[in-house]
Amino acid sequence: MIDEAYRKTAEEVLSLLETDGSGLSEKQVETNRSRYGSNAFGEEKRVSPVLIFLSQFNDFLIWILLVAAILSAVLGKLESTLVIAVVVLLNAVLGTVQHLKAEQSLTALKAMSSPQARVIRGGDVITIDSQNIVVGDIMAVEAGDFIAADGRLISAYSLKADESALTGESLSAEKDNEHLEKSNLSPGDQSNMVFSGTHITYGRGLAVVTAVGESTELGKIASLLSQAKEKQTPLQRSLDAFGKKLAIIILAIAAVIFAMNIYRSSPVLDAIMFSVSLAVAAIPEALSSIVTIVLAIGTRRMAQENAIIRRLHAVEGLGSVSVICSDKTGTLTQNKMSVRQAYVGGRLLAENGLDLEQKLDKHLLNIAMLCNDSITTDVQVIGDPTEVALVDWGEVYKLDELIIRDKYQRISELPFDSERKLMSTLNDIDGQKIMAAKGAVDVMIKRVKYIDDGQGARPIKPDDITRIEKMNAQLSSQGLRVLAFASREYEGTELSLKDENELTFIGLVAMMDPPRPESRDAVTACHRAGIRTIMITGDHIVTASAIARDIGILTDEYQALKGSEIETLSDKELEEIVPRTAVYARVSPEHKIRIVKAWQQLGHAVAMTGDGVNDAPALKQSDVGVAMGITGTEVSKDAASMVLTDDNFATIVRAVSNGRSIYRNISNAVQFLLSGNTAGILAVLFASLAGLPAPFAPVHLLFINLVTDSLPAIAIGLEKPEEAVMSEPPRNINEPLLNKKFAQTVLFQGLIIGIATMIAFYIGLNADLMEAAVMGASANGAANGSSSMTAATMAFAVLCLARLIHGFNSRTQGPLSLRKLFSNKFSWIAFLSGSLLLAAVMLIRPLQNVFETVSLTMEQYLQIAGLALLPTIIIQIVRRLMARR
Ligand code: ATP
Numbered sequence: 082m083i084d085e086a087y088r089k090t091a092e093e094v095l096s097l098l099e100t101d102g103s104g105l106s107e108k109q110v111e112t113n114r115s116r117y118g119s120n121a122f123g124e125e126k127r128v129s130p131v132l133i134f135l136s137q138f139n140d141f142l143i144w145i146l147l148v149a150a151i152l153s154a155v156l157g158k159l160e161s162t163l164v165i166a167v168v169v170l171l172n173a174v175l176g177t178v179q180h181l182k183a184e185q186s187l188t189a190l191k192a193m194s195s196p197q198a199r200v201i202r203g204g205d206v207i208t209i210d211s212q213n214i215v216v217g218d219i220m221a222v223e224a225g226d227f228i229a230a231d232g233r234l235i236s237a238y239s240l241k242a243d244e245s246a247l248t249g250e251s252l253s254a255e256k257d258n259e260h261l262e263k264s265n266l267s268p269g270d271q272s273n274m275v276f277s278g279t280h281i282t283y284g285r286g287l288a289v290v291t292a293v294g295e296s297t298e299l300g301k302i303a304s305l306l307s308q309a310k311e312k313q314t315p316l317q318r319s320l321d322a323f324g325k326k327l328a329i330i331i332l333a334i335a336a337v338i339f340a341m342n343i344y345r346s347s348p349v350l351d352a353i354m355f356s357v358s359l360a361v362a363a364i365p366e367a368l369s370s371i372v373t374i375v376l377a378i379g380t381r382r383m384a385q386e387n388a389i390i391r392r393l394h395a396v397e398g399l400g401s402v403s404v405i406c407s408d409k410t411g412t413l414t415q416n417k418m419s420v421r422q423a424y425v426g427g428r429l430l431a432e433n434g435l436d437l438e439q440k441l442d443k444h445l446l447n448i449a450m451l452c453n454d455s456i457t458t459d460v461q462v463i464g465d466p467t468e469v470a471l472v473d474w475g476e477v478y479k480l481d482e483l484i485i486r487d488k489y490q491r492i493s494e495l496p497f498d499s500e501r502k503l504m505s506t507l508n509d510i511d512g513q514k515i516m517a518a519k520g521a522v523d524v525m526i527k528r529v530k531y532i533d534d535g536q537g538a539r540p541i542k543p544d545d546i547t548r549i550e551k552m553n554a555q556l557s558s559q560g561l562r563v564l565a566f567a568s569r570e571y572e573g574t575e576l577s578l579k580d581e582n583e584l585t586f587i588g589l590v591a592m593m594d595p596p597r598p599e600s601r602d603a604v605t606a607c608h609r610a611g612i613r614t615i616m617i618t619g620d621h622i623v624t625a626s627a628i629a630r631d632i633g634i635l636t637d638e639y640q641a642l643k644g645s646e647i648e649t650l651s652d653k654e655l656e657e658i659v660p661r662t663a664v665y666a667r668v669s670p671e672h673k674i675r676i677v678k679a680w681q682q683l684g685h686a687v688a689m690t691g692d693g694v695n696d697a698p699a700l701k702q703s704d705v706g707v708a709m710g711i712t713g714t715e716v717s718k719d720a721a722s723m724v725l726t727d728d729n730f731a732t733i734v735r736a737v738s739n740g741r742s743i744y745r746n747i748s749n750a751v752q753f754l755l756s757g758n759t760a761g762i763l764a765v766l767f768a769s770l771a772g773l774p775a776p777f778a779p780v781h782l783l784f785i786n787l788v789t790d791s792l793p794a795i796a797i798g799l800e801k802p803e804e805a806v807m808s809e810p811p812r813n814i815n816e817p818l819l820n821k822k823f824a825q826t827v828l829f830q831g832l833i834i835g836i837a838t839m840i841a842f843y844i845g846l847n848a849d850l851m852e853a854a855v856m857g858a859s860a861n862g863a864a865n866g867s868s869s870m871t872a873a874t875m876a877f878a879v880l881c882l883a884r885l886i887h888g889f890n891s892r893t894q895g896p897l898s899l900r901k902l903f904s905n906k907f908s909w910i911a912f913l914s915g916s917l918l919l920a921a922v923m924l925i926r927p928l929q930n931v932f933e934t935v936s937l938t939m940e941q942y943l944q945i946a947g948l949a950l951l952p953t954i955i956i957q958i959v960r961r962l963m964a965r966r
Contacts, residue, residue, distance in 0.1 A: 082117060082216060082292035086233040087271040090260045094233045094289055098217040102235065102287070104201035105217050117216035120230050120293035133180050137173035142364065145357045146783075152350055160931045161354065161780065168783040175791055179374050186377035193389050194724050196715055198229040201287070206463065216290050220275075223285035224498060225694035225714020228275045231297045232288030234258040237273075238494050239284035239578075244269065246278045247298055253282045268298045280716050282694055285496050314394040316747065316818060317372050323819055324368045328360075334762060335360040341769050358779035359765055362786040363758045367794060371750050375798035379743035387727045388736040389710070395722035398704040399740025401686045401814040402612060405733055406676060406703075408690045409618035409625055411466070411712050412730045413632055414594040418470035421561060424552050425588030426535035433477050441535050445588045448517035448566055450475050450485045452506045457482075465497070467562070470592045493576040499619045499693055500669055503528075507576050516571040518584055521621065522553045523667070525565035531585040538585045545586075552589060557623035560631060561591040596632050603731035604633045611810035612737065615663055617673060617689075622666035629664045639663035644672045655679045670695035677703045686814040688733060690725075691717050704814065707733055741812070742802035745894070748818055750797040752827055753891035754790060757884040759831025761785065764838045764880065774869045776842045778933040781877040788918050789881055792911035793888030799907045800892050830890075833952040834883045841879035841948045845872030848941070874934040875945055878923060882949035885915040890953050896960045 086094050095101055098113075105113065137143075150165035196211040201219040211229035214220070220232050228242070240256040248254075248269040258273055268276055275281075275288050278299035294300055313321065335356040342352035380390040390396055407413055420432045426441050428434075435442040449471040455464025457472050464472075472482045489508045497504035503520030518525070531538040532545050549565075556563050567584035607614045614634050618625045622643050629635035641664035647655065652675065659679045665672065673689065677699055680687045689703035692713040697720035700706030708721030709728040718724050725732045761782065768776045777785075848871045888908055889897060903909075922932040929935065937945075 082231075082296040083233070085264060086231075086291040087261050087266060087274050088264060089233070091233060091235040091258050091273075091289070094291065095235070098289060098291075100217050100219070100289065102201070102219065103204040104219045105215070106203055109217060110202065110215050113215040113217045117292075118294050118296065120212050120214045130177060130181060134173055134177045137176040138169070140366070142357070142361050142366070143169055143172075146361060149350075149354050149357055153354070156350060164780045164783060164931055168787055171787055175787075176370070179370055179791075179795075183370075183373045183377035186381045187393075190380055190384060190390060193384060193726075194391050194718065196227055196229065196719075198226070214290055214293060216293055218290045220288045220290060221285070222275060222281050222288060223496070224281050224283050225692075225716050227280045227715040227719065228277055230277050230290045230294075231292040232275050232290045234273050234275060235287045235289055237284065237286035238496055240281065240286040241283035242275055242279050243282045244276060244279040247276050247302075256284075256286065258286070280694070283496075283498065313369075314372070314376070314397055316397050316744075317369050319817060319819070320368045320372060320751065324365060328364045331360055331363045331762065334363075334766065338765060338769050342775075354779040355775055358777075358782035359762070362782035363762045365751075365754045365758055365790075367754060367791055368751060371754070371794050371798060372747050374795060375743060375747050375750060378799060379739060379746070383736055383739050386735050386739070387710075387725060387729065387732045388739070389724045389726060390722070391718075391724060392722040395705045396740050396743050398686060398722070398814075399688070399737050400744035401812045402688045402705055402737050402740070403685045403811040404613045404615060404680045404687045405607060405730075405737070406615045406617050406673070406680075406687060406689045407730050407733070408692065408709075409616050409620055409628060410594060411692075411709065411728050412690055412725075413600045413616065413634075414596050414628060416466045416594060416712065416728070418466045418562065418592040418594045420470050420474040420590055420592045422556060422591040423588060424549075424556075424591070426533075427548075429552065432474060435478065437478060439535065441533055441587065444533075444568070445566055445590075446475060446478060446480065447485060447489070447510070448515075448519070448568055448587065449590065450480060450482045451489055451491070451508050452504055452517040452519045452566075453482065455482070466594070467564070467592070471590070474590070492574055495576050495578060495581065500695070501578075501581075502619070503581055505576055505581055507571055507574070514571045514574075515568055516576065516580060516584075517566070517568045518581055519564050519566050521667075522549070522563050522565040522589065523621070525567055525584070525586070526550065528582050528584050529565075529567050529586040530583040533585050533587055541586060549586070549589070553621075554623055556589070556591040557621050558627055559591075560624055560627035561593055562620060562624055563589050563591045565589055594628075596628055597729060597731070599729070599731040600632045603734040606734050606807055607737075608633075610737070610807040612734075613660075613663075613685075615665070615676075617665045617668050617676065619668060620666060622664070625664050625666040635663045641666060644668040647672045647675060652679065652682075656682050659683070670699055673699035674702050684813075684815075686811070688737070690733070691721070693717060696720070738802055738807050741806040741809075742800070744812065744818075745803075745806060746798045746800050748823070749800070749891045749894070750794040751818065752823065752830075753797055753888060754794055755827045756830035756834065756891075757785075757789060757887065759827055760834035760838060760884070761880060763831060763835035764842070764876065767835070767839055768842070773842070773846070774872070776838065776873060776876040777880070778873055778877075780932050781873065781881075784918075784922065784932060785877070785881050785884070788915045789884040789888075792915060793885060793891070793908065796888065796905060796907035796911040797891050800905055803893065805895075830887065830952070830956060833955055834880065834887060837883055837948045837951045838876050838880040841945060842872050842876035844941070844944055845869070845875035848872070870933070870935045871937065871941070874923065874937060875941060877934065878919065878945045879948045881919050882916065882945065883952050885912050885919075886949055886953045887956075888912060890956050894960075896957055896964055 083094055083097060146165050146169055150162045153161040197208050198211045198214055199206055199208050199221040206221055214230045234256060235258055237257045241253040242256055243253050245251050250269055256272055277297040339352050339356040376393050376396055383390055410416055423430045425445050437443045453468045453471055455468035455472050457469060462469055475482055489510045491506050491508050493507040495505040502524045503518055505516055505518040507514060507516050526546060529541055532541040553563050566587045568587055569584050604614050616629045616634050622641055626635055626641045640662050642662045644667045655675055656679045677687050677689055686704040688705040688707055689699055690707040691700045692709045694714050694716045696717050700720040705723055706721040708718040708724045710724045710726040711728045764776050846869060849869050888911060892908060922928045923934045
């Protein structure tokens with residue numbers, strides 16, 4: 082790193098680092114990386130898989146199970162010890178695998194949205210991952226960029242940086258490239274430096290990197306780097322809280338059953354084992370981890386479809402979004418602009434209609450090339466599409482922007498910003514200093530004092546202004562973006578914002594940015610899904626309305642509103658007006674926040690797009706902040722909870738569909754887990770209350786917990802989005818997952834699975850009684866003693882199989898069609914592997930001993946199959962009847 086770089090001139094720093102304005106060569110990059118280190122901060126410590134595995138044992142129930150296993154061993158019941166050991170181990174393995182998988186997906190997601198930086202290397206501007214920056218690199222920074230490393234400014238145009246992360250100062254600091262004499266300056270006073278972790282709020286500039294990674298000012302303050310850990314999502318939190326409450330209830334039930342068993346003089350160890358197994362089987366410990374897994378899998382799918390989730394809670398938010406506020410340019414439109422018409426010297430011309438023999442036409446075209454930062458070559462196109470369109474326009478007249486810019490050197494500039502809506506440059510045109518400006522017509526018209534209509538500049542008259550405004554309206558109503566061009570002679574060498582006045586109007590240029598072909602369908606899809614689409618744009622109201630009408634956002638029932646009109650409204654008045662408004666034009670970032678808040682006040686969940694440096698607050702305020710991956714600033718990406726890699730509105734709509742289906746899958750998986758557990762508890766409770774022997778042996782409960790819980794639940798989580806999710810209204814954001822209807826469904830499904838289980842138990846019990854009678858034992862003894870093996874085997878088999886089959890029910894809320902039945906191979910894998918394991922423990926002799934099952938008659942096997950199918954048949958019939966209603 083270079084010490085006190087601010088005390089050296091830019092040239093000194095460059096030569097110390099053996100580089101110049103064209104940047105490092107590939108070889109130098111490697112040399113500097115090994116000499117000065119890489120731009121990485123102490124890697125976040127990854128928890129090792131061993132620790133994750135061990136942490137699976139840190140659970141109250143597991144401890145009790147382990148104690149039970151030890152007791153069993155002491156008492157010589159080695160089979161029980163073995164079973165518990167296997168169950169606990171498998172549980173831990175499964176938990177570890179799930180944890181690692183989820184973590185893997187989330188890390189991959191994070192990598193996809195890692196910050197980027199622009200550097201000049203070997204003469205080219207390239208975009209690289211911030212962590213690949215090295216000392217000596219030339220960083221190109223502009224409004225909205227995060228600074229990736231400390232750097233000494235080589236050039237700065239109206240540059241301002243927000244350094245609050247470093248200095249605590251909330252006002253933006255002005256930056257320039259002048260060298261400073263004083264030593265020991267604090268970062269806040271080093272006006273010719275930019276610092277890692279801060280961001281640019283205004284202007285642009287170039288800086289040579291002087292320190293990276295832990296040598297940066299930010300790196301020195303280690304505490305700042307401990308990134309806040311992602312909190313649990315609201316759904317995870319509420320499920321966790323619910324799971325805890327449920328666990329207490331189940332523990333109470335298990336305690337009651339323990340007491341009853343003791344009262345009936347069961348051996349204490351057996352009673353403990355039974356109650357513990359019941360608790361283990363009934364407490365849905367997988368609830369919150371199912372959410373994590375389904376979210377992780379879902380976000381991977383979304384990333385493949387160009388929506389990168391940066392904060393997991395956004396997925397839940399997406400599921401309930403009822404308003405999408407979208408930018409126009411680039412999101413609803415293609416952001417591929419081309420000049421269609423020009424208005425100069427009172428003539429409206431086609432794009433190829435300029436007459437370069439005329440001084441005015443030539444001047445217009447020249448300033449379109451000069452007041453412009455874009456470059457288009459055969460290999461690459463760099464810059465803002467509005468400006469690219471102007472450069473392309475020059476090509477129609479065989480003008481090369483680089484040659485013109487070389488001929489008429491730029492002396493100073495005022496970069497474009499979307500609040501000012503203007504850009505100006507100062508160029509040396511044949512020895513004369515000319516300031517050229519371009520920008521929004523309504524803004525420019527207030528700043529022109531003269532007009533050149535071919536005969537030289539003269540004071541502009543109200544008539545001229547009316548004519549220009551009429552022309553602007555006419556062109557805008559065709560959906561064209563109209564820019565005004567003006568110029569003036571200039572004395573100084575450094576432009577300042579107040580110089581954008583007393584200009585001479587030269588002409589208008591109208592360009593077309595066609596809507597994306599998919600926007601219209603996406604808007605229709607939103608309409609069907611009960612989602613309002615709103616266009617919020619910096620563009621002119623007439624242009625915006627024309628495009629919005631074309632796409633279907635603006636219809637007769639809605640209106641378009643200007644940002645300036647929002648200013649006159651109170652928050653209450655705005656709330657009244659937002660439901661009627663579909664287009665907001667000439668909007669500033671502050672208006673965006675107010676619009677989001679107004680919708681939220683009305684009880685809506687809002688998705689809001691943003692790309693600029695000032696959009697961050699609105700993105701944070703919205704329920705789902707959406708940043709643009711291609712054109713968005715790093716600051717907006719950082720504030721957003723979702724980034725679109727293709728900047729496309731249709732991607733947001735697909736993400737909403739995914740969000741809805743992920744939420745649905747989570748809800749279905751939770752319903753599956755809870756209904757199965759309910760069935761088990763109801764069966765045990767019923768048997769206890771009716772004075773019957775326990776319907777299951779502890780190993781049965783452990784087996785059910787392991788085999789019928791996780792696998793089908795994960796398969797349900799993997800369910801692909803149903804088309805139907807987008808023909809329903811959005812879910813109310815305040816509606817909890819575990820609502821009354823949800824509870825009713827869980828109870829109903831649990832009840833019928835429980836009843837089927839109890840029927841099997843009764844059938845088995847009768848068979849046991851008959852057998853006991855045949856063998857001459859007392860009937861009473863059979864009912865209470867250990868010879869209820871057939872009954873237990875049948876109850877166990879039915880509960881297990883019924884839950885496996887119920888896994889298919891739970892994949893959807895409605896009737897299960899044949900096509901749907903076969904559309905998810907994971908649910909079949911879960912079902913078949915579960916069934917095979919069940920068959921193994923029921924049919925293979927040594928396993929029978931361990932799992933306390935007995936061989937049954939053919940008739941009994943058929944009865945098991947029938948009874949296990951029964952709940953699903955009933956559920957399907959009920960759903961079909963309900964669907965018909
Ligand atoms: P959206 O907010 O939908 O992305 P937008 O791109 O039109 O819309 P801004 O980029 O804020 O929004 O532009 C606002 C206005 O500034 C434009 O309508 C145009 O008149 C003017 N403008 C845009 N780009 C430039 C530029 N490079 N130079 C000068 N003026 C520009």
